[in-house]
Amino acid sequence: MEAPKISHFLLLCAICPNFVVLLSAFPCFAFTSFVFGDSLVDAGNNDYIFTLSKADSPPYGIDFKPSGGQPTGRFTNGRTISDIIGQALGAKSFPPPYLAPNTRANSVLKGINYASGASGILDETGVLFIGRVPLREQVNNFEESRYDMVKIMGENKTKEFLKKAIFSVTIGSNDVLNYFQPTIPFFGDDKVSPSMFQDFMVSNLTIQLKRLHELGARKFVVVGVGPIGCIPFIRAIHLLPSGQCFAEVNELIQGYNTKLNGVLDQINQELGPEAIFVYANSFDIFTKIIVNYHQYGFANANGPCCGGYFPPFVCFKSRDASRSSALCDDRSKYVFWDAYHPTEAANMIIAEGLLDGDKSISSPINIRELYNYNS
Numbered sequence: 001m002e003a004p005k006i007s008h009f010l011l012l013c014a015i016c017p018n019f020v021v022l023l024s025a026f027p028c029f030a031f032t033s034f035v036f037g038d039s040l041v042d043a044g045n046n047d048y049i050f051t052l053s054k055a056d057s058p059p060y061g062i063d064f065k066p067s068g069g070q071p072t073g074r075f076t077n078g079r080t081i082s083d084i085i086g087q088a089l090g091a092k093s094f095p096p097p098y099l100a101p102n103t104r105a106n107s108v109l110k111g112i113n114y115a116s117g118a119s120g121i122l123d124e125t126g127v128l129f130i131g132r133v134p135l136r137e138q139v140n141n142f143e144e145s146r147y148d149m150v151k152i153m154g155e156n157k158t159k160e161f162l163k164k165a166i167f168s169v170t171i172g173s174n175d176v177l178n179y180f181q182p183t184i185p186f187f188g189d190d191k192v193s194p195s196m197f198q199d200f201m202v203s204n205l206t207i208q209l210k211r212l213h214e215l216g217a218r219k220f221v222v223v224g225v226g227p228i229g230c231i232p233f234i235r236a237i238h239l240l241p242s243g244q245c246f247a248e249v250n251e252l253i254q255g256y257n258t259k260l261n262g263v264l265d266q267i268n269q270e271l272g273p274e275a276i277f278v279y280a281n282s283f284d285i286f287t288k289i290i291v292n293y294h295q296y297g298f299a300n301a302n303g304p305c306c307g308g309y310f311p312p313f314v315c316f317k318s319r320d321a322s323r324s325s326a327l328c329d330d331r332s333k334y335v336f337w338d339a340y341h342p343t344e345a346a347n348m349i350i351a352e353g354l355l356d357g358d359k360s361i362s363s364p365i366n367i368r369e370l371y372n373y374n375s
């Protein structure tokens, strides 16, 4: 497998002998991002592993224009939040999934997506889905990409390049889901307290953020966990009346988000202006959308557009997306695409908030400011 990859980037160098020169001037690679996380931002990695967590069949991707509506492994009908933010900042293409054949050598300069559905901060998260790439392994994979970059442009240019790139980390939802999963035989009995679980999440995440920093990352977006207590899956298994969220889940999440925000503040102070960690408050934006859904132009903030209202919530696997009986009529009117994930319409509002929002949404600066930030 190595040989084709190497020849591929040699070919690239042959096509573009001024590669390194181009790079230092950045005329064609204006925006670069490296994406880490779970199914909220997976752009197809799970298509390449053996897992129960896949979005490789219609109607997933039905509104994703670059694929002509074919599934890409994204767990939504269209673009993810990081796709939308990248486009808004001028990215010409979406960072390809790390696990796709050909990704390694030819795309390091476009950024890479390492995210994996069902994965979590903690290694054991998502075990019921069998295959997934936990955050620690995602960072290992980035380390591999970094070797490729150094081979192409040397250590110093790699450092310069990474300093300007945005590293986003969107993870933690599956850790929370697993914590509340009643039927896992191995962890069911001696569950740690919610407070200790939050601390495990924050400290394990911090270890991976510091590793990325050591590898040269300087501009970070760390996305907090959204209101998982309100997703159709949790509402249904707890038999909650329409419009209600499961409070215990959301309380654990809010405690985690507060602790995470505090640790990021602390890291920002320790490291000074050479690095910046932005905390993205997806919890508040998403809660606002669910509560005021009419104001945002939605007709339904309760059930999923695809997959029906009851377990097991299979977003219908049909060869012909338009004939899928389990699909809602107007996807732009639903907050939830399936029982777990927002629609592209909801992702657009969240992305807009993170990009240009005030300090209550994105602190200490928003993502547009982060993009323009120069240490």
Ligand SMILES: *[C@@H]1O[C@H](CO)[C@@H](O)[C@H](O)[C@H]1NC(C)=O
Pocket (backbone or CB within 6 Å): 154, 156
């Ligand atoms: C890389 O940077 C270091 C320190 O800034 C410098 O000493 C070294 O000469 C540089 N190497 C190259 C190949 O430019």
Ligand SMILES: *[C@@H]1O[C@H](CO)[C@@H](O)[C@H](O)[C@H]1NC(C)=O
Pocket (backbone or CB within 6 Å): 122, 123, 199, 200, 201, 203, 204
């Ligand atoms: C990371 O999480 C595990 C539980 O999965 C925990 O045992 C461990 O102590 C945590 N590590 C740190 C540094 O907190």
